[in-house]
Amino acid sequence: FEAGxxxxxxxxxxxxxxxxxxxxxxxxGVPHVVCVQKEAELLDSAALAFTRAFYLSxxxxxxxxxxxxxxxxxxxxxxHVDARMSESEKNKFLLLPKPTSEDDHRHQVPIFGPKAxxxxxxxxxxxxxxxxxxxxxxxxxxxxVDTHLLPEKPVDFFGREVDMHRLISHLQIRRLVMLWGRDGxxxxxxxxxxxxxxxxxxxxxxxxxxxxxxxxxxxxGMLELFRQAIVKQHKAAMFARPGDSDQQPPLLQxxxxxxxxxxxxxxxxxxxxxxxxxxxIISALQRRHALIIIDQSExxxxxxxxxxxxxxxxxxxxxxxxxxxxxxxxxxxxxxAPSASAHQVVEAIVSLGxxxxxxxxxxxxxxxxxIRTAYERSKFLQELLRERNQxxxxxxKRNVTRRTxxx
Numbered sequence: 001f002e003a004g005x006x007x008x009x010x011x012x013x014x015x016x017x018x019x020x021x022x023x024x025x026x027x028x029g030v031p032h033v034v035c036v037q038k039e040a041e042l043l044d045s046a047a048l049a050f051t052r053a054f055y056l057s058x059x060x061x062x063x064x065x066x067x068x069x070x071x072x073x074x075x076x077x078x079x080h081v082d083a084r085m086s087e088s089e090k091n092k093f094l095l096l097p098k099p100t101s102e103d104d105h106r107h108q109v110p111i112f113g114p115k116a117x118x119x120x121x122x123x124x125x126x127x128x129x130x131x132x133x134x135x136x137x138x139x140x141x142x143x144x145v146d147t148h149l150l151p152e153k154p155v156d157f158f159g160r161e162v163d164m165h166r167l168i169s170h171l172q173i174r175r176l177v178m179l180w181g182r183d184g185x186x187x188x189x190x191x192x193x194x195x196x197x198x199x200x201x202x203x204x205x206x207x208x209x210x211x212x213x214x215x216x217x218x219x220x221g222m223l224e225l226f227r228q229a230i231v232k233q234h235k236a237a238m239f240a241r242p243g244d245s246d247q248q249p250p251l252l253q254x255x256x257x258x259x260x261x262x263x264x265x266x267x268x269x270x271x272x273x274x275x276x277x278x279x280x281i282i283s284a285l286q287r288r289h290a291l292i293i294i295d296q297s298e299x300x301x302x303x304x305x306x307x308x309x310x311x312x313x314x315x316x317x318x319x320x321x322x323x324x325x326x327x328x329x330x331x332x333x334x335x336x337a338p339s340a341s342a343h344q345v346v347e348a349i350v351s352l353g354x355x356x357x358x359x360x361x362x363x364x365x366x367x368x369x370x371i372r373t374a375y376e377r378s379k380f381l382q383e384l385l386r387e388r389n390q391x392x393x394x395x396x397k398r399n400v401t402r403r404t405x406x407x
Contacts, residue, residue: 007029008030009030009031009032009111010030010031010032010033010034010058010064010111011025011030011032011033011034012033012034012035012051012054013025013033013034013035013036014047014051015036016036017036017037018035018036019035019036019037019094021035022034022035022036022094022096023035023096025096026096026097031097031106032064032095032096032107032111033095033096033097034054034068034093034094034095034096035093035094035096036092036093036094037091037092037094043081043085043089044197044200045078045080045081045196045200046075046078046081046085046086046089046090046092048078048080048200048201049071049074049075049077049078049080049081050071050072050074050075050090050093051071052074053067053070053071053073053074054067054068054070054071054074055067057070057071058110058111058112059112061110061112062110063107063108063109063110064095064107064108064109064110064111065095065105065107065108066108068093068095068107071093072090072091072093073090075089075090075093076090080199080200095107149210149229149232149233150192150195150196150199150208150210151192151195151210151212152192152196153192153193153195153196154189154192154193156363156366156367157189157193158359158362158363158366159355159359159360159362159363160186160189160190160193163190163350163352164190164193164194164197166350167179167190167191167194167329167350168194168197168198168203170348170350171198171203171291171327171329173348174327174346174347174348175320175326175327175328175345176316176320176327176328176330176345176346176347176348177327177328177329177330177347177348177349177350178297178329178330178331178332178347178348178349178350179191179329179330179331179332179350179352180331180332180333180334180335180349180350180351180352181331181333181351181352181353182333183333185352185353185354186352186355187295187331187333187352188212188295188296188331190352191293191295191329191331194329195208195210195293198291203291204289204290204291204327205289206288206289206290207233207290207291208290208291208292208293209226209229209230209233209290209291209292209293210229210293210295211225211226211229211292211293211294211295212295212296213225213294213295213296213297213299213300214296214299215299216299216301217299217300217301218274218300218301218302219274219300219301219302219310219311219312219314219315220273220274220277220310222294222300222312223274223277223278223281223315224272224277226277226281226292227272227277227280227281230281230284274310275310278310278315278318281319282318282319282322282323285319285323285326286322286323287325288323288325288326289325289326290325290326290327291326291327291328291329292326292327292328292329293328293329293330293331294312294328294329294330294331295330295331296331296332296333297312297330297331297332298332298333298334300312316328316345317345320345357384357385358381358385361380361381361384361385362381365377365380365381
């Protein structure tokens with residue numbers, strides 16, 4: 001883009017491994033280029049923190065160098081970047097061309113013209129921006145899109161970007177989405193990564209509730225896990241934000257006495273019937289724009305006795321009928337999808353298959369400790385993918401060769 005004249009003043013190559021592209025722009029005469037180290041992959045959360053702070057500083061009339069410094073400091077201060085990784089993440093950003101000496105101040109200029117020059121402020125005068133980010137880091141509220149109550153994203157999440165995009169697209173237009181796939185195909189890994197992605201971008205302002213089922217249970221058992229998750233988020237939010245009246249409310253406030261289901265229960269509360277739990281949860285979720293994730297929904301069994309006829313479908317039907325802004329994502333190893341179609345809610349079904357040979361080989365390269373360099377990775381992949389037209393095939397395709405199937 002153009003800024004302050006007829007010549008392009010700044011290029012921001014916002015991508016992993018973008019140093020070569022950045023150097024090409026610098027060699028072409030662009031005076032200020034921001035890029036990422038050649039061998040570095042950048043966390044989405046770090047890129048977002050840097051970009052917001054960097055552009056805000058530029059828009060306020062700061063110099064490119066000071067805006068860059070504020071951007072990398074924002075990565076360290078961001079509540080969405082793991083503190084153990086923040087230092088390494090900030091060092092991945094580069095500002096090119098590099099100064100040749102201490103007296104080389106080529107980046108100490110604003111890029112938005114004379115008006116920006118008059119409004120220019122030093123990095124020290126922007127300390128309140130970094131201080132505000134530090135303040136956010138000390139918070140642990142889901143309402144502010146903190147992810148400490150969500151499962152951690154796998155370190156080596158790779159090859160499921162298209163599937164994640166499909167889920168996000170469906171969640172934007174559907175209230176119920178089911179992710180179906182065989183046991184062990186990576187459903188939990190995918191939705192774990194999806195949670196972190198959605199939270200970092202504030203898709204659901206009142207948060208994400210993640211229910212991970214591991215054994216067979218009745219609807220009442222699942223609803224009790226649901227209640228416990230709500231209580232945990234509520235307590236974390238209330239502990240973190242005494243007196244923070246200027247922030248948006250946490251995911252769930254204590255229920256008012258007029259709710260018909262009593263006061264907010266204590267964490268140890270138990271003994272409620274399935275109907276009472278269902279009523280409490282639905283009332284608690286009123287007017288909340290949140291996402292509920294139920295992992296391995298096939299483990300929820302129909303009720304017996306007094307709970308006869310109560311199942312996941314009936315609960316979802318009640319939820320969608322009475323709460324207009326909640327969305328639900330379920331995973332299942334069976335094709336018998338939960339449904340709320342009787343309540344005019346049409347579910348979207350996403351089928352998750354195995355990784356193809358090329359992606360599987362690249363993921364193996366990331367995970368094995370025996371392949372350490374880029375050259376070794378290249379040779380390994382070249383050997384595995386030497387047969388033509390096999391790299392994009394999965395194990396269930398008809399034209400998979402015997403060698404590919406064994407691999």
